[in-house]
Amino acid sequence: AARPWAGKPGPASVHTGAKADPARIRLRFPPEPNGYLHVGHAKAICVNFGLAEEYAGACHMRFDDTNPEKETEEFANSILDAVRWLGFGWTHFGDDNLYYASDYFEFMYSAAEFLIQAGLAYVDEQTPDEMRANRGTLTQPGQNSPYRERPASESLARFRAMRAGELPDGAAVLRAKIDMASPNMNMRDPAIYRIKRAHHIRTGDAWCIYPMYTFAHPIEDALERITHSFCTLEFEDQRPFYDWLLGNLARDHELPDGKRLQALLGHPLPKQVEFARLNLSYVITSKRKLQQLVSDGRVSGWDDPRMPTIVGLRRRGFTPSAIRLFCQRIGVSKSDSWIDYSVLEGALRDDLDPKAHRAVAVLDPVQLILDNVPDDWSDTCSAPVHPHHEDWGTRQFTIGKRLWIEAEDFMEDPPKKFFRLFPGNRVRLRYGYVIECTGCDKDEHGKVTAVHAQVFLDSKSGTPGADTYKVKGNLHWVDQATAVPARVRLYDRLFSDEHPDSSGKNFLDSLNPDSLTEVRAWLETGMSDVKAGDIYQFERHGYFVADLKDSAPGKLVFNRAVTLKDSWSK
Ligand code: ATP
Ligand code: MG
Ligand code: MG
Numbered sequence: 001a002a003r004p005w006a007g008k009p010g011p012a013s014v015h016t017g018a019k020a021d022p023a024r025i026r027l028r029f030p031p032e033p034n035g036y037l038h039v040g041h042a043k044a045i046c047v048n049f050g051l052a053e054e055y056a057g058a059c060h061m062r063f064d065d066t067n068p069e070k071e072t073e074e075f076a077n078s079i080l081d082a083v084r085w086l087g088f089g090w091t092h093f094g095d096d097n098l099y100y101a102s103d104y105f106e107f108m109y110s111a112a113e114f115l116i117q118a119g120l121a122y123v124d125e126q127t128p129d130e131m132r133a134n135r136g137t138l139t140q141p142g143q144n145s146p147y148r149e150r151p152a153s154e155s156l157a158r159f160r161a162m163r164a165g166e167l168p169d170g171a172a173v174l175r176a177k178i179d180m181a182s183p184n185m186n187m188r189d190p191a192i193y194r195i196k197r198a199h200h201i202r203t204g205d206a207w208c209i210y211p212m213y214t215f216a217h218p219i220e221d222a223l224e225r226i227t228h229s230f231c232t233l234e235f236e237d238q239r240p241f242y243d244w245l246l247g248n249l250a251r252d253h254e255l256p257d258g259k260r261l262q263a264l265l266g267h268p269l270p271k272q273v274e275f276a277r278l279n280l281s282y283v284i285t286s287k288r289k290l291q292q293l294v295s296d297g298r299v300s301g302w303d304d305p306r307m308p309t310i311v312g313l314r315r316r317g318f319t320p321s322a323i324r325l326f327c328q329r330i331g332v333s334k335s336d337s338w339i340d341y342s343v344l345e346g347a348l349r350d351d352l353d354p355k356a357h358r359a360v361a362v363l364d365p366v367q368l369i370l371d372n373v374p375d376d377w378s379d380t381c382s383a384p385v386h387p388h389h390e391d392w393g394t395r396q397f398t399i400g401k402r403l404w405i406e407a408e409d410f411m412e413d414p415p416k417k418f419f420r421l422f423p424g425n426r427v428r429l430r431y432g433y434v435i436e437c438t439g440c441d442k443d444e445h446g447k448v449t450a451v452h453a454q455v456f457l458d459s460k461s462g463t464p465g466a467d468t469y470k471v472k473g474n475l476h477w478v479d480q481a482t483a484v485p486a487r488v489r490l491y492d493r494l495f496s497d498e499h500p501d502s503s504g505k506n507f508l509d510s511l512n513p514d515s516l517t518e519v520r521a522w523l524e525t526g527m528s529d530v531k532a533g534d535i536y537q538f539e540r541h542g543y544f545v546a547d548l549k550d551s552a553p554g555k556l557v558f559n560r561a562v563t564l565k566d567s568w569s570k
Helices: 039-054 073-085 101-117 128-133 152-163 213-223 233-249 287-295 310-316 320-330 341-352 464-468
Strands: 026-029 058-063 098-100 121-124 173-176 191-195 209-211 228-232 271-275 357-359 365-370 378-384 394-400 402-406 426-429 434-442 448-456 473-475 477-479 484-491 516-523 535-538 542-546 556-562
Touching: 026 039, 026 228, 039 058, 039 073, 039 228, 039 310, 039 320, 058 073, 058 101, 073 310, 098 101, 101 121, 101 152, 101 173, 101 191, 101 209, 101 213, 101 233, 121 152, 152 173, 152 191, 173 233, 191 213, 209 213, 213 228, 213 233, 228 233, 233 271, 310 556, 320 341, 341 542, 341 556, 365 516, 394 402, 394 477, 535 556
Parallel strands: 026 058, 058 098, 228 271, 357 535, 365 448, 426 473, 484 556
Antiparallel strands: 121 173, 173 191, 191 209, 365 402, 378 394, 402 477, 426 434, 434 448, 484 516, 535 542, 542 556
């Protein structure tokens, strides 16, 4: 009877679409659709898609969907959205390079039968405990399984029984036959197939056995004719198995009965290359733990602006170019290290500073009353949309008798070097007039309820009289008559521990209870029709984005993406 591996199924018989071109690099980004992507994945995306772009090669978008229980359509779609949002695509030279590891299940199965036939794999029916005990330790070699030397024909029959659903979950595994005494634990007859009755998002219930990641991944790479398979350093010890597996599938094997098995894969074979994973201080980049934050209700969802997920960063106000700039700055290296969170924020500031429109927001308002003008006094002030882009024009806003200023900009009894408002002191209302403070009103608890001042009507910014007033303070303000209300969310780090994820600690213990503060703020006129997703620099306060989910004209909600200066330094 024709065996599944007879002839040469090879890449052409599975859906790869990839036209081999040895002169070009061909990379892949292979997430498992079991969660939303995070900033660590952004690094892997920039490495793979970025290098492909730089060297005019291709990068495949591949779902490593070999672990059915945790994978969902929602996660898969979110991953495609994230990669596209970062500005990358997977169509190169006319090929739509979107692949699914599950499309290769049949090929992987024949590769497993091939190894069994070649005497390089066997079905092991030890209990999981026996298998663990016989694996040995770093200093002790392992023990051969009693099933290791069973005839290939018997393993083949058992493997087919596994596929046919004749064995319960966990009753047997298929193992590569390599070396139980290898100093590399990954070479001690690693499991390559397991029995698992689980519904798969794409293959449904067609399979009750699934390949292990370490077996599936090299095959996926080879079928797609990947040239360099970039992975993080933890996989360095897997490289010998990667090479062992592909080397064996890509050569002919002589069988004991004199027959030959013809190679399943062609050359050249992909090479695994390791790079350092991204470790970011104060941040967790484990999908499982991020999932727990979501399911325990510690955050509002995967896209909570405090989350290091791509959707979270996006809602926080990060731009694709800021994330790409960050990845470029941290570079790619061969040794693990910690990147300080301030590097991520620095990239965002540097990205936004030249492009964000400016606006004024008073976040913690107290009223300022100009006593020497009538109730209906009003004037128009103007300010540049951006200080370095004169051609972007100006913003206009009114000034009147009653204004809002920051509560912290007034002190009745100030310390030395306080240049803002206190009785007797003069400051400039930015883009407006010079005023002199005359006093304040307080409630019965001593809390300031209003600040009083005199305005100098000949001091308006941009008029000849302005220069005759020399003041040290320059305060931002908005006119009560035309100010736009908004809710503003101010964020602090989600974890107060620099390494919340390190071993021996429960990451939930270091959750910062004050990671989110919401304030009621007043914005300058003209902000009323801001669209969700629009980003502004609020002068003196930082960069803010109109929340993608909750903000709407007339009901503005802003998230602070980042402060103007690094306030994280210890
Ligand atoms: P997690 O442990 O969070 O589940 P993972 O590595 O299992 O992450 P995958 O979906 O398999 O998640 O990841 C897809 C790709 O992203 C892999 O090639 C992996 O190497 C890379 N990647 C994941 N986390 C990081 C990180 N922190 N830094 C760099 N690359 C990463
Ligand atoms: Mg993984
Ligand atoms: Mg994982």
